[in-house]
Amino acid sequence: MTNQAIFAIGLFLLTYAFIISEKIHRTIVAMSGGLLMVLFGVVTQEEALHHVDFNTLGLLVGMMILVAITAQTGVFKYMAIKAAKVAKGNPLQVLIYLCLITAVASAFLDNVTTVLLMVPVTFSIARQLQVNPLPFLISEIIASNVGGTGTLIGDPPNIMIGSAVPELDFLAFLINLGPIALIILAVTIALLALIYRKDLKSSPELQAKLMDLNENDEITDVTLLKKSLSVLGLTILGFMLHGVLHLESATVALAGAFLLLLLTGEHYLEDALGKVEWNTIFFFVGLFALVSGLVETGVIAMMAEAAIEWTGGDALKTSVLILWLSAIASAFVDNIPFVATMIPMIQEMGSLGINNLEPLWWSLALGACLGGNGTIIGASANVIVAGMAAKEGHHISFLGFMKVAFPLMLLSIIMAHAYVYLRYFL
Template sequence: MRTRDHLLGILVTLGMVTALLGFGLLFGAERAVGQSASSWSVTGRLIDPQGQPVSAATVRVYVDGDDEPIEAETHDDGTYLIDLPRRPERSLRIEVERSHFRPVEYELDVSGMVPDEEYNALRAPDLTMERKITAGFWIATAAFVLMLTLIALEVLHSTVAALLGAAIMFAATTLGYVLKADGLIVLSMERALSYIDFEVIFLVMGMMIVIGIIEGTGIFQWLAFAAYRVSRGRAWLLVIVLMLITGVASALLDNVTTMLLMTPISLQIAIAMGINPLSFLIPEVLASNIAGISTLIGTPTNILIGSYAGITFDDFLINQTVGVVLALIVLIVYTEIVYRKEYRAASGGVSGVLYEKMRQNARIKDPSALRKSLIIFGVMIVFFVAGEGLHTPPAITAMVGATALLIWVEPDVEKMLKAVDWTTLVFFMALFMVVGAIQEVGLVSYIATFLADLVGDSLVTGLLILVWFGAILSAIIDNIPFAAAMLPVVGYLTQTIPGAESKVLFYGLSVGAAMGGNGSLIGSSANVVTAGIAERAGYPITYVRFMKIGVPAMFLTTGAATLWLLLRFFVLG
């Protein structure tokens, strides 16, 4: 039975990897179909005012004034290739239509034109399609704002809120098809699926299994307890060690898991030392939010940014770690000043019964599983770092690592597969669709244009706006949908601002989205779960109490990280 369960788990995981590869092949194959070898054809490209490709637009070509057009759709890169029935003698009239864009007509004089050698096609110039504000624009914008509001106010679970946003888009689209109202067509299912970043989905899924196995070993609780013993009642020292453990764990796993594991044991240690547990918990969660951004897998926003911008695990390590370390040093100094009275008041005394209970709660639950997990996780880190050279995307490393852990550690497979939080994966998929919809209707383009006008050619201004605007907004709204919506905006700014090809703006987005989480209790999921556990233990963290500590911490640490980005990209180059 046990063997069968394991085989099932392995097969499921391998199935996921195969599916992932399948998607790659599928999309690869789709590209190949567009390449025609017809004797006469016409090719061209559609772009929006920001120079971004316009996909899924209908292109109609009339040869020499014919009444019947030849029709095709543009590909993801905005290109089209249309086979012509005969050699055009005089001209080709090209008509282009696309929801949320003004139609374009172009007359191509073909006399004397020589076909493109690669495709044997007449090459039409790039056509720019101007955006048009439609009813669909307002519906998609309203649905997006509604989703953010429902999540921020905790009216609906974030997954339900994202699904509701997607459902509104689809309802408008259906209505658009029924009423033949082009402006209402926001997002077809086919387009919606094309916006889902499956690399993100599979990376998150793989890491969930890996984390599910590692967390069960009790390593973090054991480390926290070891720190308690080593500190010998010196609370000022213990909090530094706890912040460092939390920071490293957040960078390698994820913030929420880290805080779910660290909060209960930290609470017990603080009570045993006779000090207010919040003087440990708040610094820990602040450190967790900061340190997560030093790796690709440390925060969901980094996973999104990495996948979109092609920023690798080692890119994040190289470009973010120093900033994170600086921010942590600032945070440690700040913490020691703010909580100096609490730390001095530590009594350090605990009864034998309570000490034994704490020791028991912090024991390594499965030493063998821990040893195996650490070996495989170490190999995974090597592959994350060397992934680009080995042509191994992070999603593959995560899925193969998860499979290896399932085979070697032999955990309860059903339990481990249940550890995959499908709610979160559905949230990501719905979120991708909603963000896709606001891209389709042009909201992202308008924001990008506004920011580009504001910033001009100044990369420093662009960086500062992204970091600080991101930080303040992330303190108010969920940073995952914010980052997801900002990705195409930052992508556009990266193309238009001189010098931005270093991807510094994406790092700025990463810093702002993560460190802004320290500005309010709802700024990050790690804050929410920490406050939840602390409240259950009788130590509530109120919004005001958190902000009193968190807001100055946010400004100080974001400032430190910004300084590093300026130094790294503008001084060191």
């Protein structure tokens, strides 16, 4: 192993430790780590930029712009209040419906954006029913991660995998991960309803008051709503066809975003760009540059060789290893840096003799997305909801969340394990 490789490992581990410690903002840490790789000559600037996946970044920016404009129409508040009324104000049923909305929206928008939209209206409904909002928020976090597992655009790990492996298009994700995500979602929501059944009680008077709400008044701009939903529909259709059309997913998302801006006019431009989470975008850039140091110095290749040696090059054993390793690792560290490290490693496994990498990619996606449910720091959506809840005086403790979510996460991984085995190896 060269000195540069040892330095790259040291810098990588140090950066990872700072990300986990949360002492400094993760974006600053990741960008600093990436820049140090360049400053110390581990990689050149050109090599680092070559490893930055602009398709992932473009997809995220495009979807953030689309959702920022659509959110202004009030459609998400409309859906949440409508769901609460369909549930007749029964808190337990409201929880189930809000979880379903969160999961579906997470699958077709992305889970981080979805929770940002769902949390405010959840506080509003919980206050109206005078129930603790935490069961709703915790359930929505879990539902968002499960829902996001089902599609290419649902969760950052999937966006990264889909971008790195061109043959895994939107439909491939939907066909391979959609069914298991649906099964896990059904089981998870049923268990969450069982867990929280005693905590969610409201009076008939409060439920009647909720039933009297006028959801139509939440729609602020009908013309904008029609334009937003039409473009959003077209964009999702574009994702479904992007493989056939030979278009990258980022092209579809950015085309959708700028078509909507074209239709709505420039007064939405500044606000929409302001709502792009640039923190997240630069976090990705830093991580890609950081991982480039491991790739260029051959560390990733060595790790792949070690994994192949350990599993004897058997695809099933390697898939299972990736699934469980991803799940446990993603529960305790942010799943984005983990996936950024695993992608080049799996690519390397292809050149080391594993012919069919597809089950390995699905195992990584399932492990990283579902594993993110293990703890409150496991995925971006969890951290964001915890932050929003804390700001409103509702603290989601690390252990409190883990007590509910970790067993559910383990159950989901057991189900995913069975699915991978039955679908790809039987």
